[in-house]
Amino acid sequence: MQHIISVLVENKFGVLARVSGLFSGRGFNIDSLSVGPTLDPTVSMMTIVTQGDDRIIEQITKQLNKLVDIIKVVDLTEKEYVERETALIKINTRSEDRAEALRIADIFRARVIDSTPNTYTIEITGDVNKIDAIINLLRPLGIKDLIRTGRIAIAREEAKVAVMREERKAATR
């Protein structure tokens, strides 16, 4: 089963190599991995999409936790979460296809971010199914280049917390 694991790491030299080395050294799969800074400049957040049965996922999260530079590991698959991925898709367009390309982009609420007489570059953001879907539709037109960011994901805040905050406000009023 596919899991999305969110990993809070020290923003230090070599941490990405530690994480990727752990996966390759122990024979775990990485389907995608994305890294970026957080509000705290000393900390980065990684989103790792990986596969495995429960035993393997348990080992992955434990082994990640064991790395000294890793601050927190959360398997988002166990929770409610939202995920997004962005893709940039450059397509070849014959003149008769250009309108079709724009229609497809429009259906998916994608944007054209670069255009030449023979190509469009389309930016699309969404969950992984949406991106797969637009790629499938654009493929017959001729995809010249394609790049995907890998998935990023974040836990949904529990609705309860918001209610409590409201209640607290009410109480202090």
Place this chain on the structure above:
Amino acid sequence: MHCGLPNRVHLGALGGYPLKISGSQIFIECLRREGVKVVFGYPGGVNLPVFDALYDEKEIEFILCRHEQGGTHMAEGYARATGKPGVVLVTSGPGATNTVTAIVDAYMDSTPLVIFTGQVPTHLIGNDAFQEADMIGITRPCTKYNILVRDVADLAQAIKEAFYIATTGRPGPVVVDLPKDVAQAKTEFHYPDQVSIRSYSPAYNGNKWQIKRAAQEMIKAKRPVIYAGGGVLAADACAELRALAELTQIPVTLTVMGLGAFPGTHPLFLGMLGMHGTYQANTAMHQADLIIAIGARFDDRVTGKPSGFAPHARKIHIDIDPTSIHKVIPVEVPIVGDARQVLRDLNHILSGAGHWGDASHYVPWRRQIEAWTQEHPLSYAQGEKVIKPQYVIERIYQMTGGDAIVAVDVGQHQMWTAQFYKFDRPRTFLNSGGLGTMGYGFPAAIGAQKAYPDARVVCISGDGGIIMNIQELATAVQCNLPVKLAIINNKYLGMVRQWQQLFYNGRYSASYMGNCPDYVKLAEAFGAVGLRATEVSEVNDVLAAGFSADGPVVMDFHVDEEENCYPMIPAGAAHNEMVFSDPPRPTRVPKMAPEADGVLTA
């Protein structure tokens, strides 16, 4: 006298801080504050500034190894014998890469080491400079942590953290890569009082609820076995383990890494378990209804085929490393924590249970185990002439009275030592359990002897393993470290030959080493004492002469060339599939014969 060189900079002199000192001096100050007494290593181009600072150092002794792998194994032996971190100082490039085997060894066996590798100056890093190697990249998967110090201002903090990480939680090796310009640069010295790393906090106290569950499981069990490993030694939990066993009368088996954690002569001791473990230990594991694993990690040499491992048992697993739990074998009661803390809590609950006054609780189980012990005791048949390797080891045990630190290499002699030498005290058996590093034993013995100059330190090695780090005999002679080395010389890579005999139709491919070198002459060439026994009648004399001689001694025992190590669980088999003696001898097949079918492999 070290004339003409400045004395060590006295901190706080000239009105105290701030006083700028060099990275090399900071290095030495840090080691002093960590209580380091001995450093093992080898100098070279980029760490000359550090060695220059060491020249004036009186409190820290430097042991010059003859190969950095040997030096790092010495630090391992020192660490394993004392429980304190072993410290290594080597130069960049080849000096650093030579330590890698021993670093992996320490990582596998959870041995605390801090290895300082020299590095080319920071402005040359990445330029393929002379003697440059990416040690951080190379050691990333085989260290608990590693760090390249790029700024002298970070050096003291890095060293403090290195010692902290190496020695806390599950111990392990930490590499500190020290570029030459950082060693030369100066800064104010502040040694941090304590370390707090937000991303590193080992859990020492076990979960109370799980410990309570463990106690309930133990009270319920009819056929329990304690299976303990090196974690008990690392946690200094031997007294607690003994208290648990004696309170509950549950029998104890140990892994090869755990030997010494429970007295080898104790009536509750079953001997080592696993591939070459005793019949009673493995059979008890197989028939048990409860296994209490403490500081052991269900290694494949212990479990055999995981699906056939302890099929009737519920399992309690106490380990400080969460990744060890559920890795190989699913367990019913996982307890993450320090073995000593957890066992104290467990003993506290159990001693209040009021259940244990009745010593008859496990009598049927103990009787059954006793019957197994009688059924297949460890044995060998010593004849009139040819020396049996087990006999030499048993004689070493008897002549030392068990009062020695014993280091071994890897292979048949390692297993025979584990079987026939009864280790009663913790930290007296040094061996490479996880990585199985030939060449480990002799330097490890030197490290242990350095830690305990007055102790009897014996290295039992094979003719294969000893030659891998024989150069350290020069270190032992130069430093006058009186290690007694017994070579169990069967002219073969014995364990390889045994497997070839049993599983490869007797085709001895590349396992014959011949009668070379002459170890007596070799010892003498190094300035050590060399002795030899070729017949059983000579064994006692050689041992007596060797143990009474001053300084390092090499004793070369020419033993039965084709003695096999039993009992044995073939790789991939289960605990109830033990083999006790040679199968009908296969005729040796000519070299070009086709390979046999059904070969068991690792």
